Amino acid sequence: MRAIVLTRPRRIEVAAGWPEPRPGAADVVVAVRAVGLCGSDLSVYDGTRPVPYLPWVMGHEGGGEIVAVGSAVTDRRAGQRVVVEPNYCCLACPGCRSGTTSACERRQSAGINVPGLLAERVAVPARFTWPVPATVPDEALACVEPLAVARSAVRRSDVGDGDACLVVGAGSQGLLVCQTLLAAGARAYVTDPHEGRLALAESIGAEPVDPARARGYATVFDTVGLPEAWETSQRAVATGGTVVMIGMGARPVPLSTMALARRQLVVRGSLIYDHPGDFAATLAALAADGGLAPGRVLHAETPPERAADAFAQARTAPGKSWINLTSWREDARDR
Template identity: 70%
Template sequence: MRAIVLTGPRRAEVIDSWAEPEPGPHDVVVAMRAVGLCGSDLGVYDGTRPTPALPWVMGHEGGGRIVATGSAVRDRRIGQHVAIEPNYCCFSCPPCTRGMTSGCENRLSPGITVPGLLAERVAVPARFAWPLPAPAGAEVLACVEPFAVARSAVQRAGVRPGTDCLVVGAGSQGLLTCLSLLAAGARVSVTDPRADRVTTAERLGARAAEPDGKRDFPFVFDTAGTPAAWETSTRAVATGGTVMVIGMGHEPVGLSTMELARRQLQVRGSLIYDHPDDFAATVAAVVGAAPRLAGLLRPGVPPEEAERAFAEARTAPGKSWIDLSTWEEDHR
């Protein structure tokens, strides 16, 4: 079968003779239709995030159609259209037994620690392949996972309708956070050094924030994770407010204990989502949200032009994704 394979830093190739997945009794085989790209994929693509092997199949955001089921699978069937929850938690470590599977100590992630989704067919544990409630376009499958990340952060923050929120960073995760906040009834402002990204967020219904340094926002969502974004976030958060950190970077950021205590700030990190509820809720919401999600998706890129999709993911406004529909159709 075909797969899009990383052969070295910034070299993605379609390989025709990649080995078929070998599903276990509790797995399903999914003919992939769409795969979204995010910052994690860029780290893998650049070689800054080492892979267990080379060549390596990338990609963790996506879905397709079930074409085979393992012998022990009873609750999934061939032909179902599924979104893949690409963090296979162990269910037995301390965070998992507390229900906080997002903190799993033994998590397996396709494209990162196990082979990824940018292939004609992939084997996925059945419980992590979520049937969609209604037919959906390829582009929807490309953004279920990052939408779940954004929705979980908004839910964990406890944002109430009518609350003023600032989203710092309008990359794809920032745009999805804007959408999730708008769906929660919040008033959403957005800031990003890049005007074209802010324009995309405005089209979704967010307002461009005035960089006046006023401490106005009860909630700030830092989706960039850079020292500059942290500066902006901690300047803009209201006294007693919350900074939710979704974006991740290696550089330390600063805030004095004096300021933290005096301004009574809460700083909370948010990583992915907890199985099963967060992903289930996103899958239930995603088909209805499809028209709004379309506003932040770039046109799908065919597999032969995967390198262009990675380049766009770095620079262009909106979310980049690879359209594998032609491969999926070949499977019929």
């Protein structure tokens, strides 16, 4: 079996002879078709987010076809096409019991602290796989998980129909937030220094704005999480407005308590999604064909043998970088 692994910081290789997954009774084995790349993957790639050991199987945004089920699994079957919900909450800690599984104290995350999805076959907990409607193409499997992140942020913001919102950052997460806002009937404005990303945002219906002139937005979604982007976010939000922080960075951002109080601002962090509601709602929204087409934010596909290029270029590519593993599936059938 083959897998795409990190062997040292910024070094991605295709490993042959990788061990076959050993599913537990409550697991399924998925033959992976498509995997997207995001900022969390890139922090692992850079070495700024340590992993348990090397070489390390990368990737957490994806799905494929179930090829085997564990002895205790009754609600999944071989042949089903599924997307993986890659943050495995414990369902027992205080956060989980309150319904905020995004705050799980024992969360396991594929590609972060448990092996990832970039392999021919992976074993994952059956309860964290979701059957995908036939109307959703294979390439969109790389987008469902980050779309759930975007939809959760919008849900937590209480944005309403017709509201004008600013999205700071037109990377893949920003693009999916724009798409989610538009599908909800809101108006999406967007800033980004990358002209290609702005053009992609405009193509899905968002309106680019000059960050130096952006003012008066009741809700701002910061998908970057860096001080430079925060300057735009805090300047653009209206008095009494809300900044929803999706992007994450280690550097502090400036905001005085005087400004916070005088402008009566709300700063709301939004971390991933809550199981099972947010993933279920995302799949239902895709099945309903309500204007969501996450595949439109995808950058050109990369085959597995060029995975290293996909990682190296992901930060500058317009749209979501993703790796198409279907050629491995075809190879296996030919053998």
